[in-house]
Amino acid sequence: MDLKSGYPFWTVRSGLIDPFPALEGSVECDVAVVGAGITGALIGRRLQRDGHRVVLIDRRECGWGSTAASTALLQYELDVEMVDLAARHGDAAAALAYRASAGAVQALSVELARFRRIGFRRARSLYFATRAAHRRRLIAEWERRRDVGLRVDWLESDALRRAFGIDAAAAILTRPAAEVDPYRACHALLRAIVRDGGAVFDRTAMSGFAVRSRDIRVETDRGASVRARHLVIAAGYESQRWLDARVARNRSSYAFVTDARDDLARLRGVLAWETARPYLYMRTTDDGRLLVGGADDRIDLPIVRSARVAAKAAKLAREAERRIGVSIEPAWAWGGTFAETEDGLPFFDAHAQYGPRVLFALAYGGNGIAYARLGADVLAARVRGRAHACDRLVSFARLDRRARVDVQPAR
Template sequence: MNIQYVQGKPLFTYINKNKKQYPYLTENIEIDICIIGGGVTGAVASYYLSKNNIKSVVLEKKRIAHLSTSVTTSLLQYELDDNLSDLKEYTTLENALKSYDLGLKALDEIEEFINTYGNKCDYKKRDTLLYTAKNDEINGIKIEYDLRKENGLDVEYIDESTNKYSFDIKAGIISKNGGSELDPYKYTNQLLDVSCDMGAKIYENTEVIDLVHHDNYVEVITEFGYKVKAKKVIVATGYNTNLFTNRNFATKTTTFNIVTKPVANFDGWEDQILIRDNSDPYNYLRTTVDNRLIIGGEDVDFIPDIFNENLANEKYEILENRLKSMFKDIKGIEVDFKYCGTFASTPDNLGFVGPDKKHSNLWYLLGYGANGILFAVLGAIMLTDLYNGKENKDMKLFKVDRFDN
């Protein structure tokens, strides 16, 4: 089946013209950890392993950062897709709050990386806004605000009387320093550059076609017959895990994005705060360093081998109209990029990190949910600890089999 995870003209791979190229694998190698997948998740794993003197190789079947990583909006926020009180059916409030804490920790980790190696990926720390324009959702936002406030998060409540944005807000929560944004293509490549300097190996155009499991190692077989003998394998293949397991990890949807041409001002979008509304599915918005506006949302069920162009165009038009109606004071909004991609949600909004149930040397690092990139950071730290025999208590939140009966 020809599964299309990304469609359209993604902003980040398009604007980054000078693409670094990596070789393909032309020899058999022996290594501590083989990471399969060269998106942002594989790159983050490579960085944390290298930083901890664990020898790793990344095998990417096509080009580095050209699948989901090329379309991610890269809004990095500690909050989850659902509000705390809506998560209680699937997790405890304590766990959900722990996830917020972990999100903040992941944001700090990214900032520390930038402070150490320089800002080569248009990183910017941002406040975040969660809001509703509907009267019947005011109470839900108030509950979320109270829970965050009571639990020590730096939040401010806004309503119609204190709204400083150009769009309708009935209730909203501003989280101070609650997020950041970056260019995911540049970030992935910067992580890999740093990892390479510390000894990691990276191969593109090197598809993994099979794994042979042994007691103390795994043989990773690539398309042209070369093998990697690794003590552990990390699956960082994003939304496609069929080669490794029959497990259906998450509910997949397709989410749509449009990006404008650079605009002359941001009137009505104070501090270019990261924005998410409280709708289901929700809309998410950010700006870029070259003064573009991005809006995403309008999610539909993911159908693996079918791309419905008419539906996509309808969705892009809805997003364009929504953007224009929210920001009437920003003149000359003109769409430049349109694309969509697969997105995976889980009941408790968290990704999956940890060993396979059957093969203990096969480890997953799957950043599912809206915080995929932050989960990749957290998971990479957890798997580094696991390799070093260090207990990481937070990993149980992300356990691969947590929804098994």
């Protein structure tokens, strides 16, 4: 599956980092993780901290798939606003989803702050009204988040312009949030896994697996195998090939970075995005560039996506210029696959197709890295045979369109 087009900045800057060996022969472990992008790395590291022996495999070089194309805005906010999520699943479920995601961003920030040279920085998220007509909707969203205890501030247009140089009717300013180089962060996590006794293999594709009475045997395209008690399929958008049920729809999204510049200091440490759908978003990088993304397509055909990268980057640059009032020129531009679930929530669950020891990690959505950290806790509890507060929130039971997430309100 061709997951990206153009020149993702993270790989242009860093090149191929620390290739891992391909798997030859057979290995045994407690948990096998298929997919060594940032989702698999976060899950593998979390399971390792619980004392499990972990083995990760990836069909590409590690982190070279969707992770390399990610723009890595670490926010608790879902693509679906809290008001809309409450209308679908109820107030308690919406509150749980947003609080759990905020907790995941906080945990992720603590975890990533331990590593050096991964472009990590704590930040604030700025959600601004694309049009004046969106102001009332934004007020309702601000009030709902405030009422469940999330840290949110309201900014009128004058304050927004003074503080951040963004021309919009109003905005919500929130914490926690952060930013990172996802490719370097992925490799930092994988190196930590290997250092502490785990194993990571790249250029090793899972060709199939068999669920047996006492273990699961994963077969690879090289004739090697992994025997494990549990299997976690964290292969990003390619994970859907192992499910008969359709759980998400693949889309294409686009992004670019500028050359380093010193006239955007007001945007440093700010993850700015808008109320329109699909939305424009902006942040700076650790070396002073502006990163802009959005312009999503509702299809994901690699040949079409590749042909559109330059035009999409030019469109995003024009839209960003209107918001911040300065001229913008893309230096590197790229496009990539992303997946969208119907309600904006991820899936971290076993599916009836395979039974309880095959777990799927589908961190789909605009805040996929935060989802991955939340999912790491959910799956760690599942491997230990324990319940997690978010089990129903991230369950495959949601595929029944009539289903609402039945959670108890917090006391």
